[in-house]
Amino acid sequence: MNTQSNIDIKKFVETFENLTRLQKHNQNLMGIKKSEARVLLCIEHLSQEKDCNITVSSISKNLSIASPTATELVKNLTDKGYIERHINKNDKRFVEITLTNSGKKIVHKITEYYDALFSGLVEKLGKQQSELLIELLSTVNIYFNEWYSNMN
DSSP states (O other): OOHHHHHHHHHHHHHHHHHHHHHHHTOEETTEEHHHHHHHHHHHHHHTSTTOOOOHHHHHHHHTOOHHHHHHHHHHHHHTTSEEEEEOSSOTTOEEEEEOHHHHHHHHHHHHHHHHHHHHHHHHHOHHHHHHHHHHHHHHHHHHHHHHHHHO
């Protein structure tokens, strides 16, 4: 490798480490874990789809997390009163998940938080740089997904 490549790689590593540190500083959102917030947002998203029965399995698949992890998060959110579990009327083997009124309220607050956060970023970057950032981050995401899937 040439020196320029080493400098660029170091900058990449440093930038990604800084982004990782940002995540660690803000592990809670609206009094719940970010992982729980992601589950609530996922349930809200899935509830908008027609004929979608929301189950632990569908949450697990949608968020690309292990089923036991999804089960634990669903249990925590049920205990906190943000979601309810109901036995499917047509097939008693399935348990469907819905947001409670409290769950809907916190999803609204989380959505407002993210809207404000990213609206501020778009304002700072401008439309063109924001669109470029989205494109670049999508490419980075694809690259890392391919990289890690090839390692397994």
